[in-house]
Amino acid sequence: MAFYMEKDFFEDVELFNLTQRVMQGDLTLRWFDPKTERVCLTPKDPARGLTYEDCNVGSYGYDRLPELIRNNYSMAPRGSELWGKLPDLGYTLNRKSEVWSDNVSVLYEEAKTRRWAPAVDIGWEALAQAPLPVPLEIAMAQMCTFLQECATVAMGGASRWIYSINQEFLELKSYLCAQIFDQGRHLEALRKRALAGGQGLKRASVAAEQALKELLSAESYSEASVGVNVLLGSVLLSLHRHLAAVASSPADRRLFSLMMQDTARMVAYGSGQLRYHLTHQPHQTEFLHDYLDNAEHCLLGLIGNQECLEPLIVLSGGGTEPEQLRRGGHAVQRLLTQLVAEYSERCERAGLHGRSTRSRLATFLRQLAGE
Amino acid sequence: MSVAFPSLAFFQALQTLMRQEELRFRRLGFVDTTFGVEVLASHGAPWRCLLTFEVFECREVAEVASFDLTEIDFVLTGDLATWVETMQNIKQHGGADAAHSLNTLTHFGERMRVLYDDPDNRDKLFRFQESLQQFFDLAGRLDIDFPATTTTVQLSA
Amino acid sequence: MAYLSTTDFFEDQNFFDRWRRNLKGDLDLSWMHTKTEKLAATPENPRRGLTLRDLDKNGYGFSEMPEFVRDNRSFAPRGAELPDGLPDVQAAVSQKGEVWAYNTEGYYEEAMTRQWNATLDVPWAEMAKAELPDEIARAYAQLLTFLTEVEMIATDVPAEWMGKLNNNFMEVKNFMATQVMDEARHAEVFRKRALTTGCGLMKASPYNEMSLKQIRDADSFAEMSLALHLVGEGVVLTLFRFSEYIAPTDADKKMFRLIMQDEARHVGYGVQHLKWVMRHFPEKREVIHKHLDETENMVFGGGYALEVTEPFIILAGKGLKKENIEQGAKITALFQMKQIEEYFERLDKCGLSERRKRSKLHNALEFTRAALQEAGVLA
Numbered sequence: 009m010a011f012y013m014e015k016d017f018f019e020d021v022e023l024f025n026l027t028q029r030v031m032q033g034d035l036t037l038r039w040f041d042p043k044t045e046r047v048c049l050t051p052k053d054p055a056r057g058l059t060y061e062d063c064n065v066g067s068y069g070y071d072r073l074p075e076l077i078r079n080n081y082s083m084a085p086r087g088s089e090l091w092g093k094l095p096d097l098g099y100t101l102n103r104k105s106e107v108w109s110d111n112v113s114v115l116y117e118e119a120k121t122r123r124w125a126p127a128v129d130i131g132w133e134a135l136a137q138a139p140l141p142v143p144l145e146i147a148m149a150q151m152c153t154f155l156q157e158c159a160t161v162a163m164g165g166a167s168r169w170i171y172s173i174n175q176e177f178l179e180l181k182s183y184l185c186a187q188i189f190d191q192g193r194h195l196e197a198l199r200k201r202a203l204a205g206g207q208g209l210k211r212a213s214v215a216a217e218q219a220l221k222e223l224l225s226a227e228s229y230s231e232a233s234v235g236v237n238v239l240l241g242s243v244l245l246s247l248h249r250h251l252a253a254v255a256s257s258p259a260d261r262r263l264f265s266l267m268m269q270d271t272a273r274m275v276a277y278g279s280g281q282l283r284y285h286l287t288h289q290p291h292q293t294e295f296l297h298d299y300l301d302n303a304e305h306c307l308l309g310l311i312g313n314q315e316c317l318e319p320l321i322v323l324s325g326g327g328t329e330p331e332q333l334r335r336g337g338h339a340v341q342r343l344l345t346q347l348v349a350e351y352s353e354r355c356e357r358a359g360l361h362g363r364s365t366r367s368r369l370a371t372f373l374r375q376l377a378g379e
Numbered sequence: 380m381s382v383a384f385p386s387l388a389f390f391q392a393l394q395t396l397m398r399q400e401e402l403r404f405r406r407l408g409f410v411d412t413t414f415g416v417e418v419l420a421s422h423g424a425p426w427r428c429l430l431t432f433e434v435f436e437c438r439e440v441a442e443v444a445s446f447d448l449t450e451i452d453f454v455l456t457g458d459l460a461t462w463v464e465t466m467q468n469i470k471q472h473g474g475a476d477a478a479h480s481l482n483t484l485t486h487f488g489e490r491m492r493v494l495y496d497d498p499d500n501r502d503k504l505f506r507f508q509e510s511l512q513q514f515f516d517l518a519g520r521l522d523i524d525f526p527a528t529t530t531t532v533q534l535s536a
Numbered sequence: 537m538a539y540l541s542t543t544d545f546f547e548d549q550n551f552f553d554r555w556r557r558n559l560k561g562d563l564d565l566s567w568m569h570t571k572t573e574k575l576a577a578t579p580e581n582p583r584r585g586l587t588l589r590d591l592d593k594n595g596y597g598f599s600e601m602p603e604f605v606r607d608n609r610s611f612a613p614r615g616a617e618l619p620d621g622l623p624d625v626q627a628a629v630s631q632k633g634e635v636w637a638y639n640t641e642g643y644y645e646e647a648m649t650r651q652w653n654a655t656l657d658v659p660w661a662e663m664a665k666a667e668l669p670d671e672i673a674r675a676y677a678q679l680l681t682f683l684t685e686v687e688m689i690a691t692d693v694p695a696e697w698m699g700k701l702n703n704n705f706m707e708v709k710n711f712m713a714t715q716v717m718d719e720a721r722h723a724e725v726f727r728k729r730a731l732t733t734g735c736g737l738m739k740a741s742p743y744n745e746m747s748l749k750q751i752r753d754a755d756s757f758a759e760m761s762l763a764l765h766l767v768g769e770g771v772v773l774t775l776f777r778f779s780e781y782i783a784p785t786d787a788d789k790k791m792f793r794l795i796m797q798d799e800a801r802h803v804g805y806g807v808q809h810l811k812w813v814m815r816h817f818p819e820k821r822e823v824i825h826k827h828l829d830e831t832e833n834m835v836f837g838g839g840y841a842l843e844v845t846e847p848f849i850i851l852a853g854k855g856l857k858k859e860n861i862e863q864g865a866k867i868t869a870l871f872q873m874k875q876i877e878e879y880f881e882r883l884d885k886c887g888l889s890e891r892r893k894r895s896k897l898h899n900a901l902e903f904t905r906a907a908l909q910e911a912g913v914l915a
């Protein structure tokens with residue numbers, strides 16, 4: 009064990025005496041008059057309930073968070089009175105503009121109300137009664153296998169950092185918890201979809217996983233966030249939208265629509281975090297450009313790998329006949345162009361000006377198209 | 380009683396139905412977005428309306444002359460023929476079929492387009508997808524008067 | 537730079553050429569012929585929907601999962617075909633006995649359908665109407681401050697361990713994902729409640745914070761789970777039940793009932809996990825005893841946390857007058873004993889009944905019981 013309590017309390021006379029006194033009714037009441045702000049909050053809009061935004065008040069609010077947290081390394085809640093020997097829990101992310109985004113409270117509240125449960129919210133029976141044609145089902149099974157690899161990293165991208173983030177950033181940490189929960193749900197839903205369809209899981213993707221590992225293991229939070237939430241998030245959002253658009257069954261359409269909603273929150277956090285980060289640390293712009301110069305090849309690995317690209321073409325074209333594959337290839341080409349344009353636009357709007365011209369992605373796509 | 384499409388009365392009717400279906404929409408979650416609906420006519424001015432969703436309901440619908448994309452989240456725009464076909468499809472199936480969902484129609488901007496200024500705001504279309512789809516699906520319960528002729532207008536890319 | 541993909545996809549000509557062929561409709565389709573098992577899982581009970589238990593079939597299932605994961609060290613889901621070249625994601629735990637619990641998948645599905653929302657499901661308006669006497673409001677706000685303070689430990693710690701588990705343990709990882717969310721909600725609801733009492737938050741509790749540090753610093757999953765799920769949350773579950781009992785309004789009682797459901801799942805996992813460990817990983821027994829020695833020291837030292845004990849006494853006695861305090865202290869003492877008794881009962885259930893004999897905490901419990909009997913509080 010790495011940490012032992014400072015005493016063997018079973019041998020502690022002081023503790024014995026203290027508890028005796030208190031239990032005999034001699035209370036210390038040392039907590040009775042804290043030096044904290046007295047508030048009595050109510051929901052601004054009763055229909056919406058009591059949100060974290062309603063609690064953004066005075067010394068309790070996140071608006072008053074300083075850029076650098078120096079006074080609290082414990083879990084003592086923001087706004088409570090800090091006293092005595094509070095421990096250092098080992099937080100290493102203590103700067104607001106490393107992690108914060110102005111939309112974290114909204115996204116957290118939204119995630120809670122917009123949750124769904126794969127067991128009961130997807131039409132599993134309808135799916136069983138009207139199975140897809142075999143080639144399409146195999147493609148769906150392959151797609152679900154690939155998307156589970158991605159969801160693992162979208163989940164890991166949030167869970168990996170929580171332990172290191174100062175508890176003062178409560179609403180942000182809470183949002184990350186919601187992202188973990190959302191992506192866990194995707195893992196579950198995709199596994200269920202594949203194993204309900206009759207084809208089982210298919211092949212893991214070496215190229216995708218190499219790219220995923222590179223993104224997940226980024227050294228700093230801001231790199232990891234732009235890599236996982238913005239780059240991987242953009243890929244997943246495009247794929248979920250596309251799969252919902254080409255879905256031939258209502259159950260699949262609903263599955264990917266619901267996943268799309270969750271992924272859009274992840275992208276919204278990623279864009280918001282990037283914007284906040286660059287607004288408060290403009291000197292990081294060049295570092296992040298440089299990071300993406302190197303990391304954007306992961307986007308190619310994620311979408312261009314055989315285990316994603318081929319089933320995507322089959323699903324987009326509606327089958328494996330030559331004409332269907334040509335049509336599918338054409339649709340996927342458009343999807344790629346749109347994906348890269350949207351990803352670049354998100355980077356630009358969040359403050360990475362010049363990303364679309366600096367990025368090699370658009371050129372790569374043009375070469376692919378043979379232009 | 381029937382309502383004409385497109386018209387303010389049509390969207391007000393959807394708004395009322397959404398309120399009546401509060402439980403179902405509550406289950407789908409908060410929906411906080413303001414967006415425009417634009418119906419392009421082959422001649423004459425487009426018909427435009429602005430929908431404001433808040434918490435679990437459609438709080439406001441208003442016919443407007445123009446949109447300020449920096450003030451709202453996005454605009455769904457399509458020609459009259461596409462809108463009419465979509466509504467007829469919804470009526471026919473009690474909800475949009477796979478080819479007529481908002482997502483499918485707007486996905487590549489072929490049949491409908493999404494206009495926006497800030498991509499973060501545009502992404503609300505995806506964040507609230509199911510609520511918005513089910514809102515439009517409520518049209519399946521309305522008696523709708525469609526315009527006599529609908530010609531397809533080429534969407535400019 | 538951290539890990540770098542073994543391929544730079546901008547530079548790989550083969551990757552580019554294949555991609556280009558694919559887009560023209562020339563596909564290899566080799567993935568259509570993977571040798572993985574086929575499965576068409578259906579819901580055993582359609583009203584429950586398709587559950588993870590329904591997927592517990594053959595090679596995809598968790599029942600037949602081998603004790604040691606030797607094949608998969610990647611992001612790939614259990615049962616997928618694993619081609620050469622997949623990365624090693626450096627899982628720190630690849631032994632099933634270290635993480636598994638009876639009914640993991642059941643706890644997971646339960647968590648997915650029993651989520652609630654602190655923003656909407658707690659009757660805030662009703663609570664706002666209830667005027668609490670000043671000393672009750674303060675005592676309650678202090679209790680809530682302590683509760684919001686300790687909840688997020690159970691987010692930080694599972695989040696940290698999730699990433700260390702082999703991806704074949706999908707059901708456990710997903711259960712942890714629900715716990716992470718549950719605990720964020722608990723921190724949220726207690727914070728919000730404190731801010732609606734009229735008092736706001738009160739004082740931090742340094743002693744309790746030291747306990748959190750101990751939970752964070754466990755050096756294996758099994759020990760973490762022991763300190764967190766079984767001891768920490770076990771003690772807290774009793775505390776929630778007690779809080780429901782002494783809660784000042786009906787609305788507060790409802791709030792504690794909702795929280796209790798979540799907490800019971802977490803403790804349930806902890807108990808079923810320890811049971812599993814005892815059965816499948818028996819050589820852990822001595823390590824667990826050593827760990828419990830220190831964890832019990834932490835629990836016993838809780839006597840220093842007057843930011844919890846004193847509010848309890850006031851809330852249980854319903855006031856600050858001498859007779860209130862006397863009554864409150866009696867009830868609180870009984871509660872504390874119950875807390876410890878329930879802890880030993882849980883250990884019994886897991887096959888660790890010898891714990892009573894070697895435990896200093898159990899000694900202390902017996903000592904307290906005798907003292908209370910002498911004072912006439914206990915029969």
Ligand SMILES: [Fe+2]
Binds near residue numbers: 687690718719722799
């Ligand atoms: Fe909890």
Ligand SMILES: [Fe+2]
Binds near residue numbers: 690719769798799802
């Ligand atoms: Fe818990």
